[in-house]
Amino acid sequence: MVADAQTHAEQNPGLDTKHDAAGAKHPETGGVGNPQTGKDFEIAPPDAHSRLDRKDERSHPNALEDAHRVEQLEKEAEEAHQEALRHPTQAALAHGNKPSSGAVKDEQIMDDEEEELRKKDEAKKQSAEAHKSKHH
Numbered sequence: 862m863v864a865d866a867q868t869h870a871e872q873n874p875g876l877d878t879k880h881d882a883a884g885a886k887h888p889e890t891g892g893v894g895n896p897q898t899g900k901d902f903e904i905a906p907p908d909a910h911s912r913l914d915r916k917d918e919r920s921h922p923n924a925l926e927d928a929h930r931v932e933q934l935e936k937e938a939e940e941a942h943q944e945a946l947r948h949p950t951q952a953a954l955a956h957g958n959k960p961s962s963g964a965v966k967d968e969q970i971m972d973d974e975e976e977e978l979r980k981k982d983e984a985k986k987q988s989a990e991a992h993k994s995k996h997h
Contacts, residue, residue, distance in 0.1 A: 949964040
């Protein structure tokens with residue numbers, strides 16, 4: 862593992878193992894690494910920590926709670942994405958920018974299509990009412 866940590870450090874020349882960016886400092890010693898041995902912790906290999914790993918110390922209810930939390934976050938992100946697709950100008954406006962002409966046109970087209978669908982649904986309801994059997 863030490864070779865992997867060394868390789869990782871070599872591949873990341875900006876990595877500074879002596880400062881906060883390298884990892885958490887122990888509150889009692891003020892240094893990084895294992896407080897008993899004084900040696901730096903080894904850098905974990907990629908994907909060493911899996912959120913849904915059953916070999917960790919979390920209880921089953923805690924793992925389920927985490928899975929539900931992540932599922933809710935994914936659902937919220939999908940809803941936000943769908944909302945952004947319905948209103949192409951909102952992203953620019955939220956950042957204080959003027960929406961592009963393409964986004965404005967897209968939003969106008971979508972509004973026109975929604976209006977047309979609403980009118981068609983209304984016409985279908987009126988037609989269904991007109992064709993109902995009056996002999997019941």
